[in-house]
Every structure is written in structure tokens, then in C-alpha cells.
Amino acid sequence: MKKSLHRMYLAFLSPVVIAFLVAYLYPVLRTVQMSFYEVSDISSSSDTWKFVGLFNYLDLFSRQLFLVSFRNMLLIFLAGGAAVFLISLFFAWVLHKGMFMGELWRNLIYLPTVITPVAMITVWTQYVYNNRFGLLKTIFETLGLDTLAAIPWTSTQYAFWAMLLAYCFCSIGGNLLVYMAAMKKIPDDLFEAAFIDGATEGKIFFRITLPLIADNIKTQFTFWTIGCIGFFLWSRVFSVVPSDPTTITPASYMYDQLFGTSISSNAVATSGTNVGMGAAIGVVLCLVTVIAMAVINLIFPKEKYEM
Amino acid sequence: MKRYPRYCLTQKSAPASRVSGVAGKAVHLFGKLLILCWCAFTVALIGWVVLASFTPTRDIFQNQLLADGLNMDGYTTIMDRYHIMSYFFNSVLYTVCACAGLILFCAPAAFVMTKFTFRGRRVFQTLFSISLGLPGVMLLAPLYMMLVKLDLHNFRGTLIIVYLCTGISATTVYLMGFFATVPMTIFESGLIDGCSHIGAFYRLIVPLAKPGIVTITIFNFIGYWNEYIWALVFSSKQANRTLAVALQTLVTSMQTTGNYQGLFAGVVIVFIPTVIIYVLLSKQIMSGATAGAVKG
Numbered sequence: 001m002k003k004s005l006h007r008m009y010l011a012f013l014s015p016v017v018i019a020f021l022v023a024y025l026y027p028v029l030r031t032v033q034m035s036f037y038e039v040s041d042i043s044s045s046s047d048t049w050k051f052v053g054l055f056n057y058l059d060l061f062s063r064q065l066f067l068v069s070f071r072n073m074l075l076i077f078l079a080g081g082a083a084v085f086l087i088s089l090f091f092a093w094v095l096h097k098g099m100f101m102g103e104l105w106r107n108l109i110y111l112p113t114v115i116t117p118v119a120m121i122t123v124w125t126q127y128v129y130n131n132r133f134g135l136l137k138t139i140f141e142t143l144g145l146d147t148l149a150a151i152p153w154t155s156t157q158y159a160f161w162a163m164l165l166a167y168c169f170c171s172i173g174g175n176l177l178v179y180m181a182a183m184k185k186i187p188d189d190l191f192e193a194a195f196i197d198g199a200t201e202g203k204i205f206f207r208i209t210l211p212l213i214a215d216n217i218k219t220q221f222t223f224w225t226i227g228c229i230g231f232f233l234w235s236r237v238f239s240v241v242p243s244d245p246t247t248i249t250p251a252s253y254m255y256d257q258l259f260g261t262s263i264s265s266n267a268v269a270t271s272g273t274n275v276g277m278g279a280a281i282g283v284v285l286c287l288v289t290v291i292a293m294a295v296i297n298l299i300f301p302k303e304k305y306e307m
Numbered sequence: 308m309k310r311y312p313r314y315c316l317t318q319k320s321a322p323a324s325r326v327s328g329v330a331g332k333a334v335h336l337f338g339k340l341l342i343l344c345w346c347a348f349t350v351a352l353i354g355w356v357v358l359a360s361f362t363p364t365r366d367i368f369q370n371q372l373l374a375d376g377l378n379m380d381g382y383t384t385i386m387d388r389y390h391i392m393s394y395f396f397n398s399v400l401y402t403v404c405a406c407a408g409l410i411l412f413c414a415p416a417a418f419v420m421t422k423f424t425f426r427g428r429r430v431f432q433t434l435f436s437i438s439l440g441l442p443g444v445m446l447l448a449p450l451y452m453m454l455v456k457l458d459l460h461n462f463r464g465t466l467i468i469v470y471l472c473t474g475i476s477a478t479t480v481y482l483m484g485f486f487a488t489v490p491m492t493i494f495e496s497g498l499i500d501g502c503s504h505i506g507a508f509y510r511l512i513v514p515l516a517k518p519g520i521v522t523i524t525i526f527n528f529i530g531y532w533n534e535y536i537w538a539l540v541f542s543s544k545q546a547n548r549t550l551a552v553a554l555q556t557l558v559t560s561m562q563t564t565g566n567y568q569g570l571f572a573g574v575v576i577v578f579i580p581t582v583i584i585y586v587l588l589s590k591q592i593m594s595g596a597t598a599g600a601v602k603g
Binding site for chain 2: 004005007008009011012013015016017019020022023024025026027028030031034042043090091093094095097099104105106107108109110111112114115116117118119120122123126127128132133135138174177178180181182191194195198199200201202204222226229230232233237251254255258259275278279282285286289293
């Protein structure tokens, strides 16, 4: 009996533990180590590395492009976050209150979430923002708003906001789904009692609904934060120019430092990469994650409500 | 017969769906209209792209879709000249292997980590949860260096190995939540009847855990089909590329040749599998996406 139990531990846990050590623990430690070394090329062997202490970090924070990428990340986090959370909470409230064929609308709003991001980005850049046959152009022209129709969305001036708009459009579905499910769990008597007492809809929402789904909002907010810190794909695919300062984020800047700016990693660029600094970006991003998690735990209320 | 107000007859949904106050009703109406506009936009977006893939580029520029009926040139071009189907099969191969492998390794581990107490259990659980928050790019450089050193970076199976190794924490954490709800009495009765621990897991627990396994597999499938970073780095040889990476090259070359029909045909081929899965399994996806909310 005891032997069979131990055999199960061994058989069931060892693959996962090995994979964890190889794919998580080792890379993290190695990245931290590399961030203190000068490593010019990703395929250079470790005896050519040169210890430089904190130089990579100092160098990093003196680079204009990194600061710009950091500012972009914060903007995505704040502006995008505000839009995504407000709209998805509002839509969840509307659909929770009931709407004709509500399920269909919910499924449609969620649909962009399952579509391959690369395809979704292509649709936005090549169709929606197209200045010849684009959807936005058509809509604004039909509405008679010619100045809006003439905006070159993918030009450097607007590219960041165009990217953010498209990203938020694809992020709302997931949040909406979670909030709707959470609202459905709230017992009807609470709404009933508030309704009979004559509470306005605003009061009901802020005093009953919001506190009772705060836990879910916290989880979604955590995901959003992690998503913003690792924001890579949209920034990289949206912009045709590699490491375009308008859409660059720390994660894509890090990628450029590791592999160079070419699309395919097959042609690993020998010039322009700075692997040690790339590793330093990774460490900075991890520290940002830790701080963000601590802050999230601080600002969200600890008390749990019984339903 | 006594007449009841309508909300009494459909009592389950009625009290929640009553909107209090005039302002509330106005806002609700506005919200409904906004949702309708939003959905119309989504339908226009996807519908237009699908129709555009059947329309010659010159008609796309005139915004006259399907003016000459169904035109398959876009699809034939990307299939014959860009070999999109071979990337398609690459993606299928990587995705299916990754999904199957993840279940094979993570389901037993998640079961042991939720249902048994052993030294180091808390450590494992915490480490796995923490690793969920790690930015993927953080792991990129050392993994790449390691695989280059092993001379595996041009090998077709490498991406599957990478998917398996980096996917374990998410799948295990999800399944841990699921196994917490599976009763252990049946497992214990199996042991008493003479099953080994491993045998009892496969014969008794796995059938019970099927719903959770199916749900996480759907999500893994969509996730790996859409995956980009790892595919970009670890399928560098052109023949090994996934559809998502190939699409990006396709888009760039279509833009230079001005073949917008082919471009949109490529987009449609990339998103069709996940959309079909979504339409067929939307119930399962909806319940899975809200699993966190229900657990609460």
C-alpha cells in the first residue's frame, strides 16, 4: 500500500517537477545572472560573458527608447484598463438586467477573444484602419464626419491609440463573461429587497453588485496587469516598422535586445543585440510584477461578504 | 384563475432584471443600443473579411464585395504559392500534441497536489501559482540558449517540448481547482478493492474528471493555436513555422504585391478553426471561462 502510494508520487509528480525546473526555475535564475553580465550575442557561450555588475541596469534606464516603452506600457495599463473595465462592467450590468437574445450578444462580444491575435491585428490594420476601403472610414463617411474619416489611423501620430483601441476591443469579452457569471450568482432577494425599498439603480449597483463581485474584479485586474507587463504580440505585429517607438513596450524591447529586430529568429542578427540588457529588462519586469501584485492586494478590500 | 404579475411566473430571472428608477431605465436602454452597435461592428468586421477573401483585389478597393460572384483566386494563390496548408498542418500537429501531452502530465500531478498531503506540497502549489504571473519573455533567452546548445532549435518537435514545459503551470493550476471538487471516497473504495494508486486514478478519477479535462483542453487548444512568441522563436526554420507566424510573413508579402484578396484569405484560414470550435463548443467555453467566478 505504502509502496504503491510512493510509486504514484514518483510517477505523477516527477515529469511536472522536472519540466518546472527546466522551463521556469532555471531560466529565471539564468536571466537574473545574465543581467549582470555583458552578453552581446544570444548564441555566444558563457565563457565569453563579462561581469559588469549593475551596468546593464544603469545603461537601460538611460536609454530613451526604454523609457518610452515603459511609458507606453503604463498608458496601456491605465487608459486601456479604464476603458476595458468600465465598458465590460457596464455591458455585464446591461446584459444581467436582461436583454432580448442576451446570450447571442454575449457570445458575439466574446468572439474576438478566440480569434488568433495575429489575424485580428491584420484585420484591424489592413481593413478597419485602411484609408481606402476601411470600416471606420465607411462608417464616418456615412455619418457625414469627413474630418474623422480622413484620419490616417496607422500613421505614427495615431498608431498607439489605434493599437490600444483594437486591443481593448478584443479584451472586453473575457471580462464581460466573468462579471456576468458573477452577477448571476448574487441571490435575487438582495435585488428584490433593494428594489422594494426604492433604491436607485446606481445605489443598487455600487452598494450590492460591485462589492459582491469585487473578488472577480480583483482576479481580472490581476490578469490585466500581468497582460500589460508582458505586452508583446500586439506591439510587435501592429507596427510594420520594427521597434517603432510609437507602439514599443518593454517586453518587445527586450525581444529586440535578445534576437534583434528581424521578424524571423532564423537570421539572428549579430549586431544591435544586447542580451545582458535584455535580461535586465526581464528582471525589471519581474520586479514590476511583484510590486504590482503587492499593490493590488493592498487596494482591494479584504473583507468577504456572505451571500 | 388568479392572475399573477408576469415576474411571479418567471420568478427566477424577474427580480434581478427589473430596473429601478427612470434614470436606470434610460441608462439600460442606452446600454442595449450600445451593445447592439458593438455587435453590429463585430459582425461587419468579420463578415467583411470573409466576403473580401472571395473578391478580387480591384473590387475590394472599390468596396464592392462579391461584385463578380465567388472568386477563389485568393485561396488558390495562398495554397499553391505560399503553401499555407503545410503551415496549417504544422499548427495542427503542435497544438494537438501540446494539448494531449499537457493532460497526460498535468492531470496526475494536479490530482496528487490537491488530494494528498506530503512534504513540499505547499511549496509546489505556491511556485506554480507564482509562475503564472511571470512574463513569458523572461524565459526566452535561457531556453533558447539551452536548445541551441542541444542543437534542437531547428528540430520540429522542439516547439512541442517548449509548449509542454511552459504550459504545465497554467494547466496544473486549473486542474487543481477542478480536482478539489472530485470526491475521494470512490478512489479509496478502489484501493480497498485492490487497485494500485496509479490504477485507481486512471480507472476511477479520470472518468470523473472528464468535464474539467475537456474544458482545459479546449482552452489549451485555442491558446496554442493562437500562440505567437514561442512559435516565433522556436520554429525558426521556414518549414516548421506555425500558421500564426506564417500569416505575418504572408501579410507582409501580400502588402508589397498588393494582393489584398490573398491577404484576407490568409486571415480567414487562420481564424476558421478556432471560430468553428467556439461555435460548436460555446457552452463549454462559457462555463470554462467563468470557472473562476463560480468557484468564488
